[in-house]
Amino acid sequence: MCADAVQPHRIIRPDKDHFLSEENPFEAMMSRFDFAAEKLNLDPGLYKILRHPEKQVTVSIPVLLDSGEVEVYTGHRVLYNTSRGPAKGGIRFDLAVTLEEVTALAAWMTWKCAVVNIPFGGAKGGVVCDPSVMSPGEIERLTRRYTSGIIETLGPDSDVPAPDVNTNERVMAWIMDTYSMAKRHTVTAVVTGKPISMGGSLGRKEATGRGCMFVTREALKRLDMPIERARIAVQGFGNVGSIAATLLQEQGARIVAVSDKSGGIYNEAGLDVQDVKNWVLEKRLLAGYPDGEAITNAELLTLPCEVLLPAALENVITSKNAPDIQARIVCEGANGPTTAKADAILEEKGVFVVPDILANAGGVTVSYFEWVQDRGGYFWDEETVNSRLERIMVQSFEEVANMAARHGVTNRIGAYMLAIERVAEVHRLRGMYA
Numbered sequence: 001m002c003a004d005a006v007q008p009h010r011i012i013r014p015d016k017d018h019f020l021s022e023e024n025p026f027e028a029m030m031s032r033f034d035f036a037a038e039k040l041n042l043d044p045g046l047y048k049i050l051r052h053p054e055k056q057v058t059v060s061i062p063v064l065l066d067s068g069e070v071e072v073y074t075g076h077r078v079l080y081n082t083s084r085g086p087a088k089g090g091i092r093f094d095l096a097v098t099l100e101e102v103t104a105l106a107a108w109m110t111w112k113c114a115v116v117n118i119p120f121g122g123a124k125g126g127v128v129c130d131p132s133v134m135s136p137g138e139i140e141r142l143t144r145r146y147t148s149g150i151i152e153t154l155g156p157d158s159d160v161p162a163p164d165v166n167t168n169e170r171v172m173a174w175i176m177d178t179y180s181m182a183k184r185h186t187v188t189a190v191v192t193g194k195p196i197s198m199g200g201s202l203g204r205k206e207a208t209g210r211g212c213m214f215v216t217r218e219a220l221k222r223l224d225m226p227i228e229r230a231r232i233a234v235q236g237f238g239n240v241g242s243i244a245a246t247l248l249q250e251q252g253a254r255i256v257a258v259s260d261k262s263g264g265i266y267n268e269a270g271l272d273v274q275d276v277k278n279w280v281l282e283k284r285l286l287a288g289y290p291d292g293e294a295i296t297n298a299e300l301l302t303l304p305c306e307v308l309l310p311a312a313l314e315n316v317i318t319s320k321n322a323p324d325i326q327a328r329i330v331c332e333g334a335n336g337p338t339t340a341k342a343d344a345i346l347e348e349k350g351v352f353v354v355p356d357i358l359a360n361a362g363g364v365t366v367s368y369f370e371w372v373q374d375r376g377g378y379f380w381d382e383e384t385v386n387s388r389l390e391r392i393m394v395q396s397f398e399e400v401a402n403m404a405a406r407h408g409v410t411n412r413i414g415a416y417m418l419a420i421e422r423v424a425e426v427h428r429l430r431g432m433y434a
Contacts, residue, residue: 240334
């Protein structure tokens with residue numbers, strides 16, 4: 001890409017530039033996009049198109065509370081790019097939701113779907129609220145009114161939501177029902193992550209954690225490191241982290257540390273993951289688990305181990321703690337756990353990073369399977385789901401690693417290059433409607 005062609009949008013080099021905000025999600029995502037686009041010599045026109053979301057919708061959501069009062073919430077839905085197919089992305093209910101964050105996550109979804117080569121574009125949605133202080137009835141009314149507000153974007157051929165932070169299969173059921181009532185017939189394929197009885201897919205709940213297991217296994221193979229007894233530290237013991245830990249232990253790995261919001265536990269000899277899960281099921285939190293040393297989330301990140309699997313929050317690996325990371329492999333189960341500045345430090349240290357847009361793509365891949373099953377009205381057994389997921393994750397890992405090696409870049413930039421090239425190719429073939 002020639003310098004004058006991209007004058008309106010400064011190319012940000014993650015290894016050199018100073019960021020106004022290291023933890024700004026959109027800036028971090030776009031810095032990687034810019035660097036990958038430059039390596040691809042992306043056409044200036046396509047660069048401009050791919051650097052902007054297609055559609056950003058913001059709606060006011062009045063909700064009648066149980067108290068009889070009316071509260072008005074704000075909701076967003078962003079469709080970043082739909083050139084490869086319907087937009088795909090979760091909906092989160094959280095006080096931290098912002099349009100900027102939703103836009104960054106919608107872009108991430110665009111590249112994530114392209115990395116694993118499924119025919120979806122990227123979207124994301126969110127409502128600014130605190131569901132922990134809301135009753136089930138209030139959450140249902142919020143969900144249905146939000147769905148009504150964005151209903152023009154929704155549809156199996158246009159925009160297909162899924163669960164995200166503080167939303168679940170019940171919320172997806174409400175969205176599906178609201179949409180179906182408007183259409184006057186049942187439309188199961190309008191959302192994924194639904195209950196099995198409503199057209200959900202077997203294996204969907206475990207898909208993201210299972211995908212993390214597959215790419216961790218492949219990364220260890222690529223570095224000629226045996227998975228047997230490999231020390232793995234998992235930050236975040238929710239759905240993704242606990243399932244990844246369970247499956248990696250089944251593969252012979254040694255889970256030496258796990259953590260949640262209450263802190264972490266460490267045992268050099270290895271934890272019994274099922275016993276830890278039983279403890280959390282009973283106590284709700286990891287705190288107090290007896291068969292391990294209590295550590296902080298920050299301490300977990302810098303433990304001596306072969307694999308670090310951050311599966312909780314974004315921006316946990318920063319320029320401050322990246323120099324102390326001892327893991328040989330970082331597998332990003334969470335979205336955006338590593339800042340752009342930290343990326344450069346990890347690269348200098350020789351850490352093999354499996355980036356989020358590949359590592360946690362198992363969830364959207366099985367969401368795609370669910371959408372396909374709903375559209376066809378024919379449902380697969382769990383073995384079929386898991387075997388097809390494994391094939392896609394293994395192939396995608398190889399394509400990303402080979403792209404990175406071929407161009408002498410990190411796996412993250414290699415993943416972005418692969419994704420951008422796939423999206424750009426469709427734009428080239430389709431042309432520009434005018």
